Amino acid sequence: MKTILSFLxxxxxxxxxxxxxxxxxxxxxxxxxxxxxxxxxRNPSKNDDEVWVFNxxxxxxxxxxxxxxxxxxxxxxxxxxRNIYRTYLKMDKRQNLAISLPPVGIEFTEVNYxxxxxxxxxxxxxxxxxxxxxxxxxxxxxxxxxxxxSFLEVKTYDQHYKDVENKLAEAKFRxxxxxYFKIVDNSQAIAPTGLIQEVQRINMDQLNDVWKNYDxxxxxxxxxxxxxxxxxxxxxxxxxxxKENNYVETKEIEDGFDYILDANGNVQKDTLGNDIKVxxxxxxxxxxxxxxxxxxxxxxxTIDYLDNYNNKLLKSEPITSDTKFEHHYAIAxxxxxxxxxxxxxxxxxxxxxFPVSESLILQAxxxxxxxxxxxxxxNKNFLK
Numbered sequence: 308m309k310t311i312l313s314f315l316x317x318x319x320x321x322x323x324x325x326x327x328x329x330x331x332x333x334x335x336x337x338x339x340x341x342x343x344x345x346x347x348x349r350n351p352s353k354n355d356d357e358v359w360v361f362n363x364x365x366x367x368x369x370x371x372x373x374x375x376x377x378x379x380x381x382x383x384x385x386x387x388x389r390n391i392y393r394t395y396l397k398m399d400k401r402q403n404l405a406i407s408l409p410p411v412g413i414e415f416t417e418v419n420y421x422x423x424x425x426x427x428x429x430x431x432x433x434x435x436x437x438x439x440x441x442x443x444x445x446x447x448x449x450x451x452x453x454x455x456x457s458f459l460e461v462k463t464y465d466q467h468y469k470d471v472e473n474k475l476a477e478a479k480f481r482x483x484x485x486x487y488f489k490i491v492d493n494s495q496a497i498a499p500t501g502l503i504q505e506v507q508r509i510n511m512d513q514l515n516d517v518w519k520n521y522d523x524x525x526x527x528x529x530x531x532x533x534x535x536x537x538x539x540x541x542x543x544x545x546x547x548x549x550k551e552n553n554y555v556e557t558k559e560i561e562d563g564f565d566y567i568l569d570a571n572g573n574v575q576k577d578t579l580g581n582d583i584k585v586x587x588x589x590x591x592x593x594x595x596x597x598x599x600x601x602x603x604x605x606x607x608x609t610i611d612y613l614d615n616y617n618n619k620l621l622k623s624e625p626i627t628s629d630t631k632f633e634h635h636y637a638i639a640x641x642x643x644x645x646x647x648x649x650x651x652x653x654x655x656x657x658x659x660x661f662p663v664s665e666s667l668i669l670q671a672x673x674x675x676x677x678x679x680x681x682x683x684x685x686n687k688n689f690l691k
Contacts, residue, residue: 331363361408365401486535502668521683533613541606554594594641607626636655
């Protein structure tokens with residue numbers, strides 16, 4: 308009878324307390340009582356309608372949760388203790404909210420949920436730990452990652468449960484994909500001292516994530532699932548080249564003027580009586596010798612991905628790094644006024660000494676190092 312009266316009262320007051328009663332009507336009990344509780348706290352003496360909403364939402368939510376817990380326990384599935392635990396926590400939180408409200412007619416039966424919470428928490432921790440151990444025993448890194456999640460769940464129930472910290476570390480170690488990066492020189496050329504060491508110093512730490520570890524040095528405590536080889540196939544330096552380009556630039560300039568004569572050899576006059584004259588032009592010339600110094604270094608090869616367990620090549624990407632030395636200058640002979648502005652800018656230079664081949668190769672190696680890292684980053688999700 309009381310429930311019927313409460314429902315009629317809520318319906319009658321629907322316009323006055325639209326938000327909380329609407330949530331109650333939809334069965335969103337916790338949202339309804341949270342909304343009602345805020346209004347009650349804000350104005351305890353003038354919110355009788357919200358008290359009705361709170362009480363009904365509280366009672367209905369409690370009945371619903373108790374029924375849910377009973378059903379879960381009857382199933383007898385230990386995996387469900389986490390749900391039981393969370394439901395008890397929700398009920399306890401709801402009760403604490405009711406206790407915090409002023410005495411304006413809030414009705415509920417106070418229950419000590421602590422024993423049930425502790426029991427459900429212990430059983431949930433026990434199940435999560437056992438599940439983690441079961442997954443860890445499979446000896447598969449992907450199952451070890453699932454075990455890691457189970458052990459993390461254990462810590463949400465009990466930070467110091469058994470040896471959970473050790474099991475977390477073990478699951479992390481066994482669940483990590485280890486990748487070894489190495490440079491292999493198959494160029495059949497004499498590489499400069501320090502080239503391999505410099506490229507090998509690629510900072511792989513930035514590529515590491517939760518489940519991937521990259522090493523440029525072998526750690527004998529780890530099993531490496533994949534190898535990434537930078538396979539150098541060509542290290543080459545071009546000959547020192549000096550090319551000359553000879554050409555002439557010309558320009559027409561004014562060179563005085565000439566009088567216009569009539570048939571009798573007299574200077575012609577314009578309508579104002581002035582002598583008629585025309586500008587005389589001449590062509591000036593300048594010989595230009597443009598010199599181009601050029602030398603290049605190239606390192607090329609492939610980045611190969613190898614499955615170490617199956618000794619199988621998974622992927623190969625080409626990579627080429629070029630570096631070059633270029634120097635331009637020009638020498639002019641003749642009238643410099645004949646030169647174009649762009650040609651003038653080339654004047655005044657002198658030949659430069661060519662860099663030694665080792666220096667160019669090392670520069671190419673520095674570029675290669677960054678290119679290699681970019682390729683590895685791009686293929687990061689290729690390895691699991």
